[in-house]
Amino acid sequence: MPVTVVGSIAFDSVKTPFGERTRMLGGAATHFALAASFFDNVRIVGPVGDDFGEAELEVLRRRGVDVSDVEHVAGGETFFWSGEYGWDLGSRTTLETRLGVFADFEPKLSVGARESDVLFLANIQPDLQRAVRAQCTGARFAALDSMNLWIDIARDSLVQTIATVDCLVLNDAELRQLTGKPGLLAAAREALSWGPPGPSTIIAKQGEYGAAMITADSYFSLPAYPLETVVDPTGAGDTFAGGFIGYVAAAGAEAIDEELLRAAMAYGTALASFNVEEFGTERVARLSGDEIAARVRELERVTHFSNAPIELRG
Amino acid sequence: MPVTVVGSIAFDSVKTPFGERTRMLGGAATHFALAASFFDNVRIVGPVGDDFGEAELEVLRRRGVDVSDVEHVAGGETFFWSGEYGWDLGSRTTLETRLGVFADFEPKLSVGARESDVLFLANIQPDLQRAVRAQCTGARFAALDSMNLWIDIARDSLVQTIATVDCLVLNDAELRQLTGKPGLLAAAREALSWGPPGPSTIIAKQGEYGAAMITADSYFSLPAYPLETVVDPTGAGDTFAGGFIGYVAAAGAEAIDEELLRAAMAYGTALASFNVEEFGTERVARLSGDEIAARVRELERVTHFSNAPIELRG
Numbered sequence: 001m002p003v004t005v006v007g008s009i010a011f012d013s014v015k016t017p018f019g020e021r022t023r024m025l026g027g028a029a030t031h032f033a034l035a036a037s038f039f040d041n042v043r044i045v046g047p048v049g050d051d052f053g054e055a056e057l058e059v060l061r062r063r064g065v066d067v068s069d070v071e072h073v074a075g076g077e078t079f080f081w082s083g084e085y086g087w088d089l090g091s092r093t094t095l096e097t098r099l100g101v102f103a104d105f106e107p108k109l110s111v112g113a114r115e116s117d118v119l120f121l122a123n124i125q126p127d128l129q130r131a132v133r134a135q136c137t138g139a140r141f142a143a144l145d146s147m148n149l150w151i152d153i154a155r156d157s158l159v160q161t162i163a164t165v166d167c168l169v170l171n172d173a174e175l176r177q178l179t180g181k182p183g184l185l186a187a188a189r190e191a192l193s194w195g196p197p198g199p200s201t202i203i204a205k206q207g208e209y210g211a212a213m214i215t216a217d218s219y220f221s222l223p224a225y226p227l228e229t230v231v232d233p234t235g236a237g238d239t240f241a242g243g244f245i246g247y248v249a250a251a252g253a254e255a256i257d258e259e260l261l262r263a264a265m266a267y268g269t270a271l272a273s274f275n276v277e278e279f280g281t282e283r284v285a286r287l288s289g290d291e292i293a294a295r296v297r298e299l300e301r302v303t304h305f306s307n308a309p310i311e312l313r314g
Numbered sequence: 315m316p317v318t319v320v321g322s323i324a325f326d327s328v329k330t331p332f333g334e335r336t337r338m339l340g341g342a343a344t345h346f347a348l349a350a351s352f353f354d355n356v357r358i359v360g361p362v363g364d365d366f367g368e369a370e371l372e373v374l375r376r377r378g379v380d381v382s383d384v385e386h387v388a389g390g391e392t393f394f395w396s397g398e399y400g401w402d403l404g405s406r407t408t409l410e411t412r413l414g415v416f417a418d419f420e421p422k423l424s425v426g427a428r429e430s431d432v433l434f435l436a437n438i439q440p441d442l443q444r445a446v447r448a449q450c451t452g453a454r455f456a457a458l459d460s461m462n463l464w465i466d467i468a469r470d471s472l473v474q475t476i477a478t479v480d481c482l483v484l485n486d487a488e489l490r491q492l493t494g495k496p497g498l499l500a501a502a503r504e505a506l507s508w509g510p511p512g513p514s515t516i517i518a519k520q521g522e523y524g525a526a527m528i529t530a531d532s533y534f535s536l537p538a539y540p541l542e543t544v545v546d547p548t549g550a551g552d553t554f555a556g557g558f559i560g561y562v563a564a565a566g567a568e569a570i571d572e573e574l575l576r577a578a579m580a581y582g583t584a585l586a587s588f589n590v591e592e593f594g595t596e597r598v599a600r601l602s603g604d605e606i607a608a609r610v611r612e613l614e615r616v617t618h619f620s621n622a623p624i625e626l627r628g
Contacts, residue, residue: 037628300619
């Protein structure tokens with residue numbers, strides 16, 4: 001099923017203990033689209049400015065991403081973010097954010113985008129996410145990501161928007177903040193109750209620890225893929241979402257069940273692991289399907305145990 | 315194989331968002347011993363003061379723990395710790411630590427303790443841990459835990475001590491601090507290199523996210539058991555270690571291989587999950603073997619996924 005992603009297309013300047021890059025291609029929608037492109041047709045929607053050129057579009061096109069809905073705003077500047085990570089990459093500081101063309105972004109979806117079966121609302125202002133969701137009346141699977149900023153300043157709108165999607169993908173700390181529930185299960189249950197129709201699946205991203213998936217009657221937890229080196233975590237969550245949603249899209253709406261969603265988590269996890277091994281989109285842009293498949297198989301190995309019951313005393 | 319644990323036997327005063335308790339039975343060796351008692355014979359070694367009475371010993375005895383090596387120091391006060399946890403239990407502040415009889419603790423192991431096949435050195439000063447390890451010449455499996463305090467003030471001694479055990483159990487942040495390596499795999503490899511003989515297994519405890527196990531040629535990651543309510547995390551790591559080491563002890567030294575250690579991780583994880591559901595030792599003290607077994611089975615369910623390979627593009 002074709003996938004449409006709406007969100008930021010950006011330039012990122014990033015400094016980590018392993019080096020730095022200035023004005024790399026980045027943005028949530030970019031990372032998502034590249035990851036999802038391994039699974040199905042992907043259409044990316046978002047504004048860019050005069051500083052965004054053919055070289056950047058070509059990174060997306062080479063992965064087969066449909067860039068015809070990338071809106072060029074004449075005279076504008078592309079969204080820009082710069083940040084710096086601490087020694088173990090566990091914390092990051094935003095140095096600068098320039099909204100540029102994103103400040104006045106009003107998504108106008110093409111017919112093709114509106115007719116996508118699968119929709120991912122990357123992290124943008126929740127009113128805009130809801131407006132996009134309303135345009136995509138035929139979407140059979142819709143998911144969204146958000147961030148602490150919107151929980152702080154637009155929580156009511158975000159809660160309303162979550163009620164319109166099938167799947168919420170959020171960092172676990174943000175899920176706790178959003179729901180006011182310190183426990184992960186209780187926090188997920190709270191978000192599952194926001195409807196009708198409301199989401200049926202909550203995914204709590206846990207950074208280097210992996211991710212957990214909670215539905216009304218199931219729980220699944222998957223660790224991150226073990227890596228020798230992490231160079232730049234930027235975009236890991238969106239890359240995870242792209243792999244996850246892409247796998248769901250490729251399987252088709254009828255096939256969506258717990259088992260499928262669990263496998264999708266593994267593909268998302270594998271994709272994210274490649275993303276963080278180099279700066280920006282560098283690694284995923286030259287990734288192969290075989291490499292992804294190998295890491296999914298390895299994820300099976302590093303999470304499997306056999307319960308050998310023994311006699312317990314008491 | 316009988317297990318000996320050497321470490322703190324304490325009174326804890328704990329405040330969490332869910333309530334508070336004053337002067338509960340606690341201490342690393344206590345939590346470890348109660349957990350390990352479900353698997354094999356356990357002997358606990360540590361000093362207590364005049365304030366430690368029959369009621370406290372009885373909690374251990376009821377679980378079959380051999381308390382004959384608990385050393386009563388006349389005129390002394392039992393180790394006391396008090397602390398408070400934040401709203402999501404992710405952070406804690408130590409309010410007071412009184413070493414009491416622990417200040418002058420010099421472990422003198424009985425013949426029975428020295429002859430234990432399995433030894434757990436709970437978190438105490440690393441010189442003392444090494445002295446105990448040297449007394450237990452016949453131990454076929456020895457493990458230790460430590461903490462940031464010793465990394466700060468006695469790192470060289472701790473590194474020496476780690477070289478004398480088979481298994482290092484440490485919080486992941488402390489493993490990074492100890493080795494100076496921000497990546498988990500690199501940090502574990504560094505610790506695996508400390509010998510001869512040096513440890514063959516590194517377990518990185520990850521709190522609410524579970525634990526990872528690293529050997530020279532394998533990696534295993536297991537999430538924490540999903541809980542509705544966490545009331546008091548105190549002692550979770552020691553309870554995990556007790557379940558893990560207890561399972562290894564019950565299986566016997568000949569049986570120790572990757573598969574066994576993975577199953578042991580699951581039992582440790584199950585034990586820890588009960589520990590945090592109530593204050594102090596309250597829950598584990600009245601736990602049943604059937605309850606433990608049920609959570610291990612559930613852990614299999616919440617971690618299992620089937621890789622359904624699909625055609626990937628690229």
